[in-house]
């Protein structure tokens with residue numbers, strides 16, 4: 324579960340006095356999620372989400388994340404809207420952490436991704452990219468290609484997961500970073516738009532959440548992240564029908580240029596490498612008995628092997 328920081332009634336009641344969102348009726352920790360502590364709040368004015376930021380979030384980045392969410396919401400994207408306190412601040416201290424309150428979004432994320440989810444997801448991703456244009460501040464991707472080598476170096480004991488894994492990843496990493504595209508269109512990307520960050524209601528997307536890996540990077544890389552997260556089956560086979568639906572949804576709102584399409588295999592390799600490495604690091608460094616069960620890095624090893632074997636963009640239905 325992801326409640327790393329406990330919040331007492333007294334501390335929360337005092338915290339809420341900073342805001343004009345009514346008085347507290349109930350709150351509960353949310354078990355889902357990996358990175359931060361989340362609580363569902365019910366006040367006399369409705370439902371809200373309280374987030375306390377934990378280890379992987381750099382506090383200096385928080386104003387950028389919340390500013391981007393405000394900008395996206397103002398430009399028609401349904402995402403959590405940070406609530407400002409009476410003094411105008413949207414970040415405030417709570418239980419020794421920095422915390423924010425955002426609006427609650429109705430809907431549920433798809434536990435089993437179907438083809439019917441993929442086209443709306445692609446469309447929502449393109450709308451996010453378009454809505455982000457005009458948000459002037461930028462944020463470098465802290466988990467981009469230049470971070471992968473140092474992260475792999477910190478994955479001590481990788482060979483205990485699979486013999487020879489460290490050397491194999493090092494070889495692929497060199498190959499992927501050498502081929503990484505340099506001139507593709509960039510803008511603000513979500514960078515973690517997995518099914519658990521996309522809510523659906525009555526067959527339609529009701530909101531996108533979790534912007535805490537968002538950054539300024541290659542748009543098509545965000546597409547490649549989604550191909551990884553949405554288009555593989557449980558047996559790790561790639562579902563080209565899902566991929567075509569996702570790309571169709573995306574390109575209905577933002578065309579992918581010939582160069583973006585041609586780069587899709589290497590972008591998908593990089594996306595698989597990024598999630599493989601963060602999962603591997605967590606797998607090797609999460610103490611037994613911790614609150615969160617680390618995700619299996621080898622799920623992304625299998626995806627990576629698929630992308631390494633992809634001859635060209637036709638592997639994705641392009």
Ligand SMILES: Nc1ncnc2c1ncn2[C@@H]1O[C@H](COP(=O)(O)OP(=O)(O)O)[C@@H](O)[C@H]1O
Nearest residue numbers: 353355356357358359361372403426427428533
């Ligand atoms: N704005 C929101 N509206 C409704 N539920 C939310 C909202 N934000 C977070 N949640 C709930 O909290 C869970 C974890 O949120 P998430 O942002 O993915 O956490 P983490 O950053 O720790 O991975 C989600 O799966 C969802 O159940």
Ligand SMILES: N[C@@H](CCOP(=O)(O)O)C(=O)O
Nearest residue numbers: 356357358517533598602618
């Ligand atoms: N999507 C990442 C983990 C990050 O978790 P989230 O709950 O913040 O989406 C993965 O699957 O490795």
